[in-house]
Amino acid sequence: MLGEFEYLLITAAAGLGDEGYGAAIRQEIETVTGRKCSIGALYTTIDRLETKGFLKTWMGDATPQRGGRAKRMVRVTPQGIRAARDFYETVARASRGASWAAHHWSQL
Amino acid sequence: MKWGGMLVDSLAQLLERDEREAVLGDMAETGESTRQAVWNVCGLLLRRQGAHWNSWRPWIAAFGIAFPFSFPLMGFSVSLGLMSLQVVDPATRQMTNLDVSLLLSKFLLLTAWSWTGGFVMGSVSRRTLWVSALLSLLPCCFCLARFRIEDLSRFCLLLFLLPAIQGVHQGLRMIRLTLGSAMLLAWATILLTVLLWIRTGPSILNLALSWPAWYLVATASTKRRTRGQYGA
Numbered sequence: 576m577l578g579e580f581e582y583l584l585i586t587a588a589a590g591l592g593d594e595g596y597g598a599a600i601r602q603e604i605e606t607v608t609g610r611k612c613s614i615g616a617l618y619t620t621i622d623r624l625e626t627k628g629f630l631k632t633w634m635g636d637a638t639p640q641r642g643g644r645a646k647r648m649v650r651v652t653p654q655g656i657r658a659a660r661d662f663y664e665t666v667a668r669a670s671r672g673a674s675w676a677a678h679h680w681s682q683l
Numbered sequence: 684m685k686w687g688g689m690l691v692d693s694l695a696q697l698l699e700r701d702e703r704e705a706v707l708g709d710m711a712e713t714g715e716s717t718r719q720a721v722w723n724v725c726g727l728l729l730r731r732q733g734a735h736w737n738s739w740r741p742w743i744a745a746f747g748i749a750f751p752f753s754f755p756l757m758g759f760s761v762s763l764g765l766m767s768l769q770v771v772d773p774a775t776r777q778m779t780n781l782d783v784s785l786l787l788s789k790f791l792l793l794t795a796w797s798w799t800g801g802f803v804m805g806s807v808s809r810r811t812l813w814v815s816a817l818l819s820l821l822p823c824c825f826c827l828a829r830f831r832i833e834d835l836s837r838f839c840l841l842l843f844l845l846p847a848i849q850g851v852h853q854g855l856r857m858i859r860l861t862l863g864s865a866m867l868l869a870w871a872t873i874l875l876t877v878l879l880w881i882r883t884g885p886s887i888l889n890l891a892l893s894w895p896a897w898y899l900v901a902t903a904s905t906k907r908r909t910r911g912q913y914g915a
Contacts, residue, residue: 644708
Protein backbone atom coordinates (compact mmCIF):
# COMPACT_ATOMS: atom_id res chain seq x y z
CA MET A 576 0.00 0.00 0.00
CA LEU A 577 1.16 3.53 -0.74
CA GLY A 578 2.36 5.97 1.88
CA GLU A 579 0.74 9.35 2.36
CA PHE A 580 3.42 11.28 0.47
CA GLU A 581 3.50 8.69 -2.30
CA TYR A 582 -0.24 9.11 -2.72
CA LEU A 583 0.06 12.91 -2.83
CA LEU A 584 2.80 12.66 -5.43
CA ILE A 585 0.89 10.25 -7.67
CA THR A 586 -2.23 12.38 -7.38
CA ALA A 587 -0.32 15.57 -8.27
CA ALA A 588 1.41 13.87 -11.22
CA ALA A 589 -1.87 12.38 -12.47
CA GLY A 590 -3.52 15.81 -12.28
CA LEU A 591 -0.74 17.43 -14.28
CA GLY A 592 -0.91 14.78 -17.00
CA ASP A 593 1.63 15.39 -19.75
CA GLU A 594 2.89 18.51 -17.92
CA GLY A 595 4.07 16.52 -14.90
CA TYR A 596 7.68 17.13 -13.90
CA GLY A 597 9.65 17.75 -10.69
CA ALA A 598 9.03 21.45 -10.07
CA ALA A 599 5.37 21.36 -11.14
CA ILE A 600 4.59 18.34 -8.94
CA ARG A 601 6.38 19.96 -6.01
CA GLN A 602 4.41 23.15 -6.48
CA GLU A 603 1.14 21.20 -6.64
CA ILE A 604 1.93 19.26 -3.45
CA GLU A 605 2.85 22.47 -1.60
CA THR A 606 -0.37 24.16 -2.75
CA VAL A 607 -2.60 21.23 -1.75
CA THR A 608 -0.98 20.47 1.60
CA GLY A 609 0.13 23.97 2.57
CA ARG A 610 3.47 22.44 3.61
CA LYS A 611 6.96 22.76 2.17
CA CYS A 612 8.05 19.82 0.04
CA SER A 613 11.80 19.20 -0.09
CA ILE A 614 13.48 18.28 -3.34
CA GLY A 615 15.13 15.35 -1.57
CA ALA A 616 11.80 13.88 -0.51
CA LEU A 617 10.34 14.50 -3.97
CA TYR A 618 13.06 12.86 -6.04
CA THR A 619 13.72 9.91 -3.73
CA THR A 620 9.97 9.20 -3.70
CA ILE A 621 9.78 9.50 -7.49
CA ASP A 622 12.60 6.95 -7.75
CA ARG A 623 10.92 4.59 -5.31
CA LEU A 624 7.60 4.80 -7.15
CA GLU A 625 9.34 4.27 -10.47
CA THR A 626 11.07 1.17 -9.08
CA LYS A 627 7.66 -0.14 -7.97
CA GLY A 628 6.35 0.48 -11.48
CA PHE A 629 3.87 3.19 -10.41
CA LEU A 630 5.58 6.00 -12.35
CA LYS A 631 7.52 6.34 -15.56
CA THR A 632 10.10 9.11 -15.87
CA TRP A 633 12.27 10.43 -18.65
CA MET A 634 14.37 13.51 -19.34
CA GLY A 635 12.45 16.22 -21.18
CA ASP A 636 13.49 19.36 -23.00
CA ALA A 637 15.56 22.19 -21.56
CA THR A 638 13.89 25.59 -21.24
CA PRO A 639 15.42 29.09 -20.83
CA GLN A 640 13.58 29.79 -17.53
CA ARG A 641 15.30 26.68 -16.11
CA GLY A 642 18.74 27.98 -17.04
CA GLY A 643 18.82 25.68 -20.05
CA ARG A 644 18.46 22.58 -17.91
CA ALA A 645 16.27 19.60 -18.73
CA LYS A 646 13.10 18.60 -16.86
CA ARG A 647 12.52 15.15 -15.40
CA MET A 648 9.12 14.35 -16.80
CA VAL A 649 6.81 12.08 -14.80
CA ARG A 650 3.81 10.03 -15.89
CA VAL A 651 1.64 7.79 -13.72
CA THR A 652 1.36 4.21 -15.00
CA PRO A 653 -1.87 2.11 -14.87
CA GLN A 654 -0.39 0.27 -11.85
CA GLY A 655 0.17 3.63 -10.18
CA ILE A 656 -3.44 4.62 -10.79
CA ARG A 657 -4.62 1.30 -9.31
CA ALA A 658 -2.39 1.76 -6.24
CA ALA A 659 -3.66 5.33 -5.71
CA ARG A 660 -7.29 4.16 -6.07
CA ASP A 661 -6.68 1.36 -3.53
CA PHE A 662 -5.15 3.85 -1.11
CA TYR A 663 -8.02 6.28 -1.52
CA GLU A 664 -10.68 3.58 -1.06
CA THR A 665 -8.92 2.23 2.02
CA VAL A 666 -8.71 5.68 3.60
CA ALA A 667 -12.35 6.38 2.67
CA ARG A 668 -13.49 3.05 4.20
CA ALA A 669 -11.43 3.60 7.31
CA SER A 670 -12.82 7.12 7.71
CA ARG A 671 -16.52 6.16 7.66
CA GLY A 672 -18.00 6.97 11.03
CA ALA A 673 -15.07 9.12 12.05
CA SER A 674 -16.25 12.41 13.54
CA TRP A 675 -14.01 14.50 11.31
CA ALA A 676 -15.33 12.74 8.20
CA ALA A 677 -19.04 12.88 9.11
CA HIS A 678 -19.57 16.26 7.43
CA HIS A 679 -17.89 14.99 4.27
CA TRP A 680 -20.00 11.80 4.11
CA SER A 681 -23.23 13.67 4.74
CA GLN A 682 -22.54 15.74 1.66
CA LEU A 683 -22.07 12.66 -0.56
CA MET B 684 28.89 33.56 -10.64
CA LYS B 685 28.31 34.26 -6.93
CA TRP B 686 29.85 32.09 -4.23
CA GLY B 687 26.46 30.69 -3.28
CA GLY B 688 25.74 29.59 -6.82
CA MET B 689 29.19 28.02 -7.08
CA LEU B 690 28.61 26.15 -3.82
CA VAL B 691 25.27 24.79 -5.05
CA ASP B 692 26.82 23.77 -8.38
CA SER B 693 29.74 22.08 -6.62
CA LEU B 694 27.44 20.14 -4.30
CA ALA B 695 25.23 19.19 -7.23
CA GLN B 696 28.25 17.63 -8.95
CA LEU B 697 27.87 14.78 -6.44
CA LEU B 698 24.48 13.93 -7.96
CA GLU B 699 24.11 11.82 -11.07
CA ARG B 700 24.04 13.79 -14.33
CA ASP B 701 20.32 13.59 -15.13
CA GLU B 702 19.30 14.22 -11.56
CA ARG B 703 21.65 17.21 -11.36
CA GLU B 704 20.05 18.68 -14.48
CA ALA B 705 16.54 18.20 -13.15
CA VAL B 706 17.26 19.49 -9.65
CA LEU B 707 19.23 22.59 -10.71
CA GLY B 708 16.61 23.33 -13.37
CA ASP B 709 13.76 22.98 -10.86
CA MET B 710 15.48 25.33 -8.43
CA ALA B 711 16.19 27.88 -11.17
CA GLU B 712 12.56 27.73 -12.25
CA THR B 713 11.15 28.23 -8.75
CA GLY B 714 13.75 30.89 -7.89
CA GLU B 715 15.07 29.22 -4.73
CA SER B 716 17.35 31.28 -2.51
CA THR B 717 20.94 30.09 -2.16
CA ARG B 718 20.27 28.91 1.38
CA GLN B 719 17.24 26.89 0.29
CA ALA B 720 19.14 25.52 -2.71
CA VAL B 721 22.07 24.35 -0.54
CA TRP B 722 19.61 22.83 1.93
CA ASN B 723 17.73 21.03 -0.84
CA VAL B 724 20.81 19.64 -2.56
CA CYS B 725 22.35 18.53 0.75
CA GLY B 726 19.08 16.90 1.75
CA LEU B 727 18.89 14.99 -1.52
CA LEU B 728 22.53 13.91 -1.26
CA LEU B 729 21.99 12.64 2.28
CA ARG B 730 18.87 10.75 1.28
CA ARG B 731 20.67 9.20 -1.71
CA GLN B 732 23.63 8.13 0.41
CA GLY B 733 21.32 6.87 3.14
CA ALA B 734 19.42 4.74 0.62
CA HIS B 735 22.63 2.91 -0.35
CA TRP B 736 23.07 1.78 3.25
CA ASN B 737 19.81 -0.19 3.21
CA SER B 738 21.78 -2.98 1.61
CA TRP B 739 24.33 -5.24 3.37
CA ARG B 740 26.96 -4.49 0.73
CA PRO B 741 28.27 -1.10 1.91
CA TRP B 742 28.37 -2.41 5.50
CA ILE B 743 30.52 -5.35 4.42
CA ALA B 744 32.82 -3.10 2.37
CA ALA B 745 33.22 -0.49 5.11
CA PHE B 746 33.16 -2.51 8.33
CA GLY B 747 34.04 -5.98 7.05
CA ILE B 748 37.06 -4.95 5.00
CA ALA B 749 38.07 -1.27 4.88
CA PHE B 750 38.35 -0.51 8.58
CA PRO B 751 39.30 -3.88 10.12
CA PHE B 752 41.77 -4.82 7.36
CA SER B 753 43.77 -1.58 7.57
CA PHE B 754 45.40 -2.34 10.92
CA PRO B 755 46.68 -5.89 10.22
CA LEU B 756 47.72 -4.97 6.69
CA MET B 757 49.72 -2.02 8.02
CA GLY B 758 51.29 -4.34 10.60
CA PHE B 759 52.15 -6.82 7.87
CA SER B 760 53.55 -4.00 5.71
CA VAL B 761 55.85 -2.89 8.53
CA SER B 762 56.94 -6.47 9.18
CA LEU B 763 57.77 -6.81 5.49
CA GLY B 764 59.66 -3.51 5.55
CA LEU B 765 61.69 -4.57 8.60
CA MET B 766 62.45 -7.92 7.02
CA SER B 767 63.59 -6.33 3.77
CA LEU B 768 66.08 -4.23 5.77
CA GLN B 769 67.80 -7.46 6.82
CA VAL B 770 68.36 -8.72 3.28
CA VAL B 771 71.58 -6.74 2.91
CA ASP B 772 74.03 -6.25 5.78
CA PRO B 773 74.58 -2.45 5.98
CA ALA B 774 78.14 -2.90 7.30
CA THR B 775 79.46 -5.32 4.67
CA ARG B 776 76.91 -4.43 1.97
CA GLN B 777 76.53 -8.14 1.27
CA MET B 778 73.50 -10.41 1.24
CA THR B 779 72.75 -11.90 4.64
CA ASN B 780 71.56 -15.49 5.08
CA LEU B 781 67.97 -14.28 5.45
CA ASP B 782 65.34 -16.64 4.07
CA VAL B 783 64.43 -14.78 0.88
CA SER B 784 61.63 -17.23 0.14
CA LEU B 785 59.93 -16.14 3.39
CA LEU B 786 60.28 -12.52 2.36
CA LEU B 787 58.85 -13.33 -1.05
CA SER B 788 55.94 -15.32 0.35
CA LYS B 789 55.14 -12.48 2.79
CA PHE B 790 55.22 -10.00 -0.08
CA LEU B 791 52.92 -12.17 -2.21
CA LEU B 792 50.57 -12.71 0.69
CA LEU B 793 50.36 -8.99 1.44
CA THR B 794 49.67 -8.33 -2.23
CA ALA B 795 47.00 -11.04 -2.38
CA TRP B 796 45.20 -9.92 0.80
CA SER B 797 45.30 -6.26 -0.21
CA TRP B 798 44.24 -6.89 -3.80
CA THR B 799 41.36 -9.23 -2.95
CA GLY B 800 40.16 -6.91 -0.15
CA GLY B 801 40.28 -3.94 -2.54
CA PHE B 802 38.53 -5.92 -5.28
CA VAL B 803 35.65 -6.92 -3.02
CA MET B 804 35.39 -3.36 -1.69
CA GLY B 805 35.20 -1.94 -5.21
CA SER B 806 32.82 -4.55 -6.55
CA VAL B 807 30.23 -4.78 -3.77
CA SER B 808 29.73 -1.10 -3.08
CA ARG B 809 30.91 1.37 -5.66
CA ARG B 810 28.55 4.16 -4.66
CA THR B 811 29.70 4.17 -1.04
CA LEU B 812 33.32 3.61 -1.93
CA TRP B 813 34.26 7.02 -0.55
CA VAL B 814 33.11 5.92 2.93
CA SER B 815 35.13 2.70 2.68
CA ALA B 816 38.15 4.66 1.46
CA LEU B 817 37.81 7.10 4.34
CA LEU B 818 37.48 4.27 6.88
CA SER B 819 40.59 2.70 5.42
CA LEU B 820 42.61 5.93 5.40
CA LEU B 821 41.72 7.03 8.94
CA PRO B 822 43.72 4.21 10.61
CA CYS B 823 46.54 4.92 8.15
CA CYS B 824 46.71 8.58 9.21
CA PHE B 825 46.50 7.55 12.88
CA CYS B 826 49.39 5.10 12.53
CA LEU B 827 51.46 7.39 10.30
CA ALA B 828 51.34 10.07 12.99
CA ARG B 829 52.50 7.59 15.67
CA PHE B 830 55.09 5.68 13.68
CA ARG B 831 58.40 5.43 15.59
CA ILE B 832 60.79 2.92 14.06
CA GLU B 833 64.28 4.10 13.31
CA ASP B 834 65.81 3.10 9.96
CA LEU B 835 62.37 2.44 8.48
CA SER B 836 60.38 5.01 6.55
CA ARG B 837 56.91 5.58 7.98
CA PHE B 838 55.54 5.12 4.47
CA CYS B 839 56.32 1.40 4.81
CA LEU B 840 52.98 1.32 6.64
CA LEU B 841 51.30 2.00 3.35
CA LEU B 842 52.89 -0.81 1.32
CA PHE B 843 49.53 -2.53 1.15
CA LEU B 844 47.81 0.48 -0.42
CA LEU B 845 49.14 0.05 -3.95
CA PRO B 846 47.75 -3.48 -4.52
CA ALA B 847 44.59 -2.49 -2.63
CA ILE B 848 43.99 0.49 -4.93
CA GLN B 849 44.66 -1.70 -7.95
CA GLY B 850 42.16 -4.23 -6.55
CA VAL B 851 39.52 -1.51 -6.07
CA HIS B 852 40.10 -0.34 -9.64
CA GLN B 853 39.67 -3.87 -10.99
CA GLY B 854 36.66 -4.48 -8.77
CA LEU B 855 34.95 -1.38 -10.13
CA ARG B 856 35.53 -2.55 -13.69
CA MET B 857 34.90 -6.28 -13.47
CA ILE B 858 32.54 -6.81 -10.48
CA ARG B 859 33.50 -10.51 -10.32
CA LEU B 860 36.30 -12.82 -11.40
CA THR B 861 36.00 -15.96 -13.44
CA LEU B 862 35.76 -19.11 -11.34
CA GLY B 863 39.19 -20.32 -12.46
CA SER B 864 40.96 -17.07 -11.54
CA ALA B 865 39.13 -16.81 -8.22
CA MET B 866 39.96 -20.43 -7.29
CA LEU B 867 43.60 -19.94 -8.23
CA LEU B 868 43.82 -16.78 -6.14
CA ALA B 869 42.07 -18.33 -3.13
CA TRP B 870 44.17 -21.51 -3.11
CA ALA B 871 47.38 -19.52 -3.63
CA THR B 872 46.43 -17.33 -0.65
CA ILE B 873 45.75 -20.39 1.51
CA LEU B 874 48.98 -22.06 0.40
CA LEU B 875 51.02 -18.95 1.20
CA THR B 876 49.24 -18.61 4.56
CA VAL B 877 50.05 -22.22 5.46
CA LEU B 878 53.69 -21.72 4.41
CA LEU B 879 53.85 -18.68 6.66
CA TRP B 880 52.26 -20.64 9.52
CA ILE B 881 54.88 -23.38 9.19
CA ARG B 882 57.63 -20.81 9.64
CA THR B 883 56.18 -18.29 12.02
CA GLY B 884 53.38 -20.16 13.77
CA PRO B 885 49.62 -20.20 13.09
CA SER B 886 47.55 -17.04 13.34
CA ILE B 887 43.80 -16.84 13.01
CA LEU B 888 44.18 -13.23 11.82
CA ASN B 889 45.99 -14.41 8.70
CA LEU B 890 43.08 -16.70 7.91
CA ALA B 891 40.57 -13.90 8.50
CA LEU B 892 42.35 -11.73 5.96
CA SER B 893 41.72 -14.42 3.35
CA TRP B 894 37.92 -14.22 3.42
CA PRO B 895 37.65 -11.80 0.46
CA ALA B 896 39.47 -14.36 -1.69
CA TRP B 897 36.84 -16.97 -0.84
CA TYR B 898 34.06 -14.44 -1.33
CA LEU B 899 35.40 -13.98 -4.86
CA VAL B 900 35.18 -17.76 -5.35
CA ALA B 901 31.61 -17.83 -4.05
CA THR B 902 30.52 -15.02 -6.35
CA ALA B 903 32.70 -15.97 -9.32
CA SER B 904 31.22 -15.85 -12.77
CA THR B 905 31.13 -18.98 -14.84
CA LYS B 906 31.24 -16.74 -17.90
CA ARG B 907 34.60 -15.50 -19.09
CA ARG B 908 34.20 -11.95 -17.78
CA THR B 909 31.39 -9.78 -16.46
CA ARG B 910 31.56 -6.09 -17.18
CA GLY B 911 29.35 -3.06 -16.78
CA GLN B 912 27.24 -4.24 -13.87
CA TYR B 913 26.74 -1.96 -10.95
CA GLY B 914 27.04 -2.72 -7.27
CA ALA B 915 24.99 -1.07 -4.58
